[in-house]
Amino acid sequence: xxxxxxANALLAQVRRHTPAGARAIVxxxxxxxxxxxxxxxxxxxxxxxxxxxxxxxxxxxFTALPYMLTCRTCERxxxxxxxFETCTCGAAAVSIGxxxxxxxxxxxxxxxxxEPQGATSHACGSC
Amino acid sequence: MxxxxxxxxxxxxxxVARMNRRLLQENAIYTIDLIGGPGCGKTALVxxxxxxxxxxxxxxxxxxxxxxxxxAERISAVCPNVVQINTGKGCHLEAHQVRQAMERxxxxxxxLLIIENVGNLVCPVGFDLGQNAKIGMFCTTEGADKPxxxxxxxxxxxxxxxxxIDLLPYVSFDLAQFxxxxxxxxxxxxxxxxxxxxxNLKPWCEWLRxxxxxxxxxxxxxxxx
Numbered sequence: 001x002x003x004x005x006x007a008n009a010l011l012a013q014v015r016r017h018t019p020a021g022a023r024a025i026v027x028x029x030x031x032x033x034x035x036x037x038x039x040x041x042x043x044x045x046x047x048x049x050x051x052x053x054x055x056x057x058x059x060x061x062f063t064a065l066p067y068m069l070t071c072r073t074c075e076r077x078x079x080x081x082x083x084f085e086t087c088t089c090g091a092a093a094v095s096i097g098x099x100x101x102x103x104x105x106x107x108x109x110x111x112x113x114x115e116p117q118g119a120t121s122h123a124c125g126s127c
Numbered sequence: 128m129x130x131x132x133x134x135x136x137x138x139x140x141x142x143v144a145r146m147n148r149r150l151l152q153e154n155a156i157y158t159i160d161l162i163g164g165p166g167c168g169k170t171a172l173v174x175x176x177x178x179x180x181x182x183x184x185x186x187x188x189x190x191x192x193x194x195x196x197x198x199a200e201r202i203s204a205v206c207p208n209v210v211q212i213n214t215g216k217g218c219h220l221e222a223h224q225v226r227q228a229m230e231r232x233x234x235x236x237x238x239l240l241i242i243e244n245v246g247n248l249v250c251p252v253g254f255d256l257g258q259n260a261k262i263g264m265f266c267t268t269e270g271a272d273k274p275x276x277x278x279x280x281x282x283x284x285x286x287x288x289x290x291x292i293d294l295l296p297y298v299s300f301d302l303a304q305f306x307x308x309x310x311x312x313x314x315x316x317x318x319x320x321x322x323x324x325x326x327n328l329k330p331w332c333e334w335l336r337x338x339x340x341x342x343x344x345x346x347x348x349x350x351x352x
Contacts, residue, residue, distance in 0.1 A: 002250035010136050017132050034279045035253040083278045097282045106130040
């Protein structure tokens with residue numbers, strides 16, 4: 001369950017990249033196979049890590065990157081979630097799994113703008 | 128508003144790992160991160176490796192477990208330089224924990240640092256600690272299908288060990304399948320067969336000697352007598 005420590009690292013990172021006064025509502029993360037991340041476990045870990053913070057209710061979108069496979073016989077290259085998938089020619093393949101784990105982007109919302117001042121506002125001067 | 132980021136989530140861990148690596152290199156210490164499942168023989172390997180090599184080089188050991196100092200107590204019988212890290216609920220070691228443990232050693236004296244990670248074939252794989260090599264450890268009693276079931280460790284490891292090879296006649300273990308799965312995942316991957324508890328560690332000790340020598344950038348080990 002290393003997803004918990006990943007979620008905690010992500011929390012600090014999201015805060016660092018969120019513009020002042022804004023709030024992140026969608027967090028996009030992608031990871032290669034070598035990170036062994038379960039997307040559902042990471043989503044739960046994110047929900048737990050953000051409880052009672054300004055990020056509570058934000059959505060984590062996780063993309064699992066596939067293995068890169070190269071056929072040992074015909075050298076065809078393709079991607080798959082199965083490192084043992086055989087080539088269409090029937091031969092075995094060499095698989096490479098990326099170790100990267102990256103925060104790709106955020107969707108942030110700004111706070112509601114203040115009530116415009118001017119002609120439409122009442123002018124009691126006391127509130 | 129869309130904010131493009133594209134930055135490693137483990138940037139902080141990676142930064143600390145880089146600091147660890149620099150400090151270890153400055154002190155010419157070769158460092159391994161030993162990863163394997165619970166009960167595969169990691170601690171027995173550390174004990175007997177230290178016993179076999181301690182007259183040739185100075186060895187430090189950092190050992191990670193959720194609780195207890197039992198491994199450190201075992202290893203301290205053969206090695207004075209041992210630090211236990213208790214991770215609590217943590218399923219793997221992180222670079223800052225290794226950094227804190229490194230503070231307990233006189234680094235100028237060490238030639239080899241062995242980090243025995245928490246028993247786990249999954250989580251430790253993705254965390255850089257500042258090591259020179261990740262060592263993936265399997266054993267004959269856990270079955271031949273482990274490389275296929277845990278391919279990430281095979282991909283990440285610089286060297287693979289198959290322990291408890293002395294038990295091969297007594298267990299159901301398909302050595303050909305084990306090797307074929309590794310070869311499919313990582314052609315040319317080096318696999319050493321060992322029996323840690325029996326001290327049958329010749330190829331492993333040779334591997335370590337050659338890498339420690341390379342870390343010293345010297346043809347032979349320094350004469351400490």
